[in-house]
Amino acid sequence: MRFALLGSGSEGNALVVQVGSTTLLMDCGFSVSETVTRLARLGLQAEQLDGILVTHEHSDHIAGVARLARKFKLPVWMTHGTFRFQHADFSDIAVTEINPHASFSVGEIQVKPFLVPHDAGEPVQYVFDDGSLRLGVLTDTGHPTPHVEAALSGCHAIILECNHDEEMLRNGRYPASLKQRVGGRFGHLNNEQAASLLSHLDNSRLQHIVAAHLSQQNNLPALAVAALSGVLGCAEDWVAVADQQLGLDWREVV
Numbered sequence: 439m440r441f442a443l444l445g446s447g448s449e450g451n452a453l454v455v456q457v458g459s460t461t462l463l464m465d466c467g468f469s470v471s472e473t474v475t476r477l478a479r480l481g482l483q484a485e486q487l488d489g490i491l492v493t494h495e496h497s498d499h500i501a502g503v504a505r506l507a508r509k510f511k512l513p514v515w516m517t518h519g520t521f522r523f524q525h526a527d528f529s530d531i532a533v534t535e536i537n538p539h540a541s542f543s544v545g546e547i548q549v550k551p552f553l554v555p556h557d558a559g560e561p562v563q564y565v566f567d568d569g570s571l572r573l574g575v576l577t578d579t580g581h582p583t584p585h586v587e588a589a590l591s592g593c594h595a596i597i598l599e600c601n602h603d604e605e606m607l608r609n610g611r612y613p614a615s616l617k618q619r620v621g622g623r624f625g626h627l628n629n630e631q632a633a634s635l636l637s638h639l640d641n642s643r644l645q646h647i648v649a650a651h652l653s654q655q656n657n658l659p660a661l662a663v664a665a666l667s668g669v670l671g672c673a674e675d676w677v678a679v680a681d682q683q684l685g686l687d688w689r690e691v692v
Contacts, residue, residue, distance in 0.1 A: 460545030519560020601626035
């Protein structure tokens, strides 16, 4: 199993997961041309994708999904709660509505969705499983829950939202309403929430930890890295950070 990010943040998100001959894209918040360019940086072509999984309907995650799926004839998976807000845009695309409580397989990858608290219709995140290795993804989540902890515990790799530093958000230039949304129970995880969640997981198999969805206004990579490495007791350079422009290059899970 290997994974890479095309980009991570409020300007666009996309994750690639590959097991054997199966390659999946999770979300696509970029234009078709930008997605193709970013895939090429990873040595991939859009024609190699076996489909797109959608987490929720916010534009930084779904803006490019329909056009990419239409151009390259890709199937799409999303919850009913997400699809009902997007039905017209996807009317000519093969969309499968997923049960957020049930695993399903695409080629050589087993996909386990799990519900998260976020201000969207029916938002989910995913765990990817090849039969022996598990990659867990958690972004766009307002607060940790026992359900989320159970989904991520024991993973071999975790991509974890560290959206903002609480103090930077509080003292920053966002209007009060946006501060309340971002920092609320259905907004985004701050560094300390992410670290606290990580401390409650079984990390005995963990090979990779990636800080993701960092706010360019209200966080610094060094703060996210310090929070996660402090919990794991690892060197700070063991914690990777997904970048908005550069994403994250391939990481192998073995």
